[in-house]
Amino acid sequence: xxxxxxxxxPAGTDADTEPLRxxxxxxxxxxxxxxxxxxxxxxxxxxxxxxxxxxxxTYPQYLVMLVLWEHGELPVKKLxxxxxxxxxxxxxxxxxxxxxxxxxxxRSALDERSVVVRPTDEGRALRERALAxxxxxxxxxxxxxxxxxxxxxxxxxxxxxxxEADLESG
Amino acid sequence: xxxxxxxxxPAGTDADTEPLRxxxxxxxxxxxxxxxxxxxxxxxxxxxxxxxxxxxxTYPQYLVMLVLWEHGELPVKKLxxxxxxxxxxxxxxxxxxxxxxxxxxxRSALDERSVVVRPTDEGRALRERALAxxxxxxxxxxxxxxxxxxxxxxxxxxxxxxxEADLESG
DNA sequence: CGTCACTGGATTGTGCACAACTGAATTGTG
DNA sequence: CACAATTCAGTTGTGCACAATCCAGTGACG
Numbered sequence: 001x002x003x004x005x006x007x008x009x010p011a012g013t014d015a016d017t018e019p020l021r022x023x024x025x026x027x028x029x030x031x032x033x034x035x036x037x038x039x040x041x042x043x044x045x046x047x048x049x050x051x052x053x054x055x056x057x058t059y060p061q062y063l064v065m066l067v068l069w070e071h072g073e074l075p076v077k078k079l080x081x082x083x084x085x086x087x088x089x090x091x092x093x094x095x096x097x098x099x100x101x102x103x104x105x106x107r108s109a110l111d112e113r114s115v116v117v118r119p120t121d122e123g124r125a126l127r128e129r130a131l132a133x134x135x136x137x138x139x140x141x142x143x144x145x146x147x148x149x150x151x152x153x154x155x156x157x158x159x160x161x162x163x164e165a166d167l168e169s170g
Numbered sequence: 171x172x173x174x175x176x177x178x179x180p181a182g183t184d185a186d187t188e189p190l191r192x193x194x195x196x197x198x199x200x201x202x203x204x205x206x207x208x209x210x211x212x213x214x215x216x217x218x219x220x221x222x223x224x225x226x227x228t229y230p231q232y233l234v235m236l237v238l239w240e241h242g243e244l245p246v247k248k249l250x251x252x253x254x255x256x257x258x259x260x261x262x263x264x265x266x267x268x269x270x271x272x273x274x275x276x277r278s279a280l281d282e283r284s285v286v287v288r289p290t291d292e293g294r295a296l297r298e299r300a301l302a303x304x305x306x307x308x309x310x311x312x313x314x315x316x317x318x319x320x321x322x323x324x325x326x327x328x329x330x331x332x333x334e335a336d337l338e339s340g
Numbered sequence: 341c342g343t344c345a346c347t348g349g350a351t352t353g354t355g356c357a358c359a360a361c362t363g364a365a366t367t368g369t370g
Numbered sequence: 371c372a373c374a375a376t377t378c379a380g381t382t383g384t385g386c387a388c389a390a391t392c393c394a395g396t397g398a399c400g
Contacts, residue, residue, distance in 0.1 A: 030303065032322050036322045042357075059208075086388065086389090088349095091351080112396085113349070114348065148203055149199075151206075155206040156206050162210075215388095256358065258379095262355085262356090282364080284377095355388095358383105359384090365377080365379105366375100367374100368376090
């Protein structure tokens with residue numbers, strides 16, 4: 001309560017004064033990181049929500065369409081690998097996209113276990129209107145291309161590290 | 171994905187060669203950004219899920235407890251301002267925290283509209299065990315403190331820009 | 341052929357996020 | 371005082387994320 005922030009003083013090596021207080025600072029710093037990432041993700045979601053409303057898409061649905069626009073057609077499994085999403089998330093999402101007429105889902109003839117998702121003509125046509133989206137998003141961030149690239153690189157590095165972490169050590 | 175990166179060549183002003191390709195690249199780049207942020211957020215969530223399982227907390231519940239540990243007690247409104255969450259998210263979340271005995275909720279005597287949330291003894295005791303969390307998270311990221319601070323600053327700047335954006339211009 | 345292990349997708353259940361709405365309490369104004 | 375506007379929680383409905391589970395189809399083996 002009312003912790004006087006006590007920045008860790010990077011220059012001073014006074015590890016003998018109060019090392020325990022540092023643990024408290026870690027907890028505060030930790031708060032900052034998860035807060036920041038969480039808030040940034042939701043703020044992004046909010047902007048996308050507004051921009052994508054015209055297209056009738058949610059943010060995750062837009063991500064699915066981006067992948068389909070780039071790859072043409074994919075089984076659900078491959079789609080999930082691109083998006084890092086499992087069938088529990090994708091199945092209902094794809095059904096909604098099918099209900100709005102943007103994609104079709106059909107069992108593969110070669111492997112009856114697999115369901116292939118492909119954009120309909122309407123889904124492909126939507127791409128033209130979606131071309132306006134990135135510029136609006138970029139404008140909302142106020143970042144230039146180099147900043148965006150830099151941030152993306154750091155986030156990818158972070159994601160890779162988090163995926164690699166085994167967490168076995170308590 | 172074997173993207174040849176096609177950096178927009180900031181020096182060259184060859185707008186005559188292929189200006190259309192640039193729009194396509196924007197869409198691809200945009201994909202990268204939202205992908206990256208989305209993936210990083212969920213990867214973080216996954217790590218927190220594992221680490222927090224011992225404490226019996228979800229990631230957002232942990233965020234709530236962090237705020238309560240720091241501020242002692244808060245009305246729901248203030249809590250929402252700290253976390254950027256509205257009552258539709260907080261009300262059921264706080265009920266679950268109350269059901270597990272970590273917080274208590276009671277109407278303010280001064281303003282009957284307001285509900286004050288305060289940690290119970292058990293909730294305050296949980297803080298001791300939570301002190302181990304930040305170190306495990308930091309270890310999972312593989313980032314040092316400077317990298318974390320840098321990334322946090324960029325994310326906060328991004329969030330602020332996204333919140334400020336009016337988006338009125340189509 | 342029978343059966344066993346594996347794979348891909350769907351389903352179920354829990355929880356988060358947010359828009360829209362409801363309703364009670366409070367405040368402002370005549 | 372009466373009454374309109376505002377504030378604060380809560381509720382409802384929709385959609386995303388993920389763990390756990392189920393089941394049909396597949397392929398290997400005897």
